[in-house]
Amino acid sequence: MQAAAPSGARLCYNTPMQNHRPILRIAPTPSGYLHLGNIINFILTRTYARAHGGVLLLRIDDMDEARSKKEFIEDIFAQLDWLGFDFDAGPSSVQEQLQKHSFKYKKQSYRQQLQTLLDQNAAYACGCSRKQLRPYGNLYPGFCRDEGHQLRAGKSAARIRLPEEKIVLGDRELHPAKEYGDFILWRKDDLPAYHFASLLFDAEAGVDTLIRGEDLLFSSAAQLQLAKVMGKQRFVQSRIYHHPLLLDPRGQKFSKSDRSVSIAQMRQSGYTKKDILTLAARFLGIEKQIETLEGFLGYAQKLQRFYT
DSSP: OOOOOOOSOOEEOOOOOTTOOOEEEEOOOTTSOOBHHHHHHHHHHHHHHHHTTOEEEEOOOOOOTTTOOHHHHHHHHHHHHHHTOOOSBSOSSHHHIIIIIOGGGGHHHHHHHHHHHHHTTSEEEEOOOHHHHGGGTTOOOOTTTTTOOOOOTTTOEEEEOOOSOOEEETTEEEOHHHHTOSOEEEOTTSOBOHHHHHHHHHHHHTOOEEEEEGGGHHHHHHHHHHHHHHTOHHHHTOEEEEEOOOBOTTSSBOOTTTTOOBHHHHHHTTOOHHHHHHHHHHHTTOOSOOOSGGGGGGGTTGGGGGGO
């Protein structure tokens, strides 16, 4: 495998208080096996946390119960442990994740916070089907905004009532209300949607620094607007970095759904820990062999271009 050079601008949201100990999280989704793109992002996050004396949390995004599988949770722990990732908080084993940290234990609390938004008219129930919305692409046209529907599992979803304002992310201006419309907070299958659950977790955990791919610009804008609506001021003031897309040797984005080669497969084909870390380093512009995650700390200054 050869490293594809990153391209595109590095984008951030705003600057937190000086002399502040940042809190970051690594958040793998157990809907597939970890691949190199995941690991590169995790390396950037860990290196930033350790270089800045920060706190690093592990969060496993198992909120989508239909797609989350125990075998993928097992893979997350197996690969992260093998590569040497260490965390200051979060689950330390598969059993601990399943018994204490799963998003299902937060569902009732999240539902209560959704109800507060509904009571404040900051959110509303939407009964639109995918077929109805297909002609409008990614932009929700607001059909149910003023219909007064009741939220009913299996019949309706809940959407935020987005204010007409822009979000500035580095040198980009996004207008979520115009570009995407009111996004979903609670799904028809009675589960919290990603933007809602992710924000609530980060706000409760005090996460104030995010490092993610630039394909998640909308996610950042959506969560920032939601944080403003919900009064999650610490998150509103968070620092958010968007690194260039990480491309595989075919020039395509690493993806679980696209069956990118997993870390487990690489190990089975003979890749050592040193091989994988060195390959990750090349994607980050480091032309040196790296034997442990601590080795990236020596290049923290070089990696600064991903954090600006």
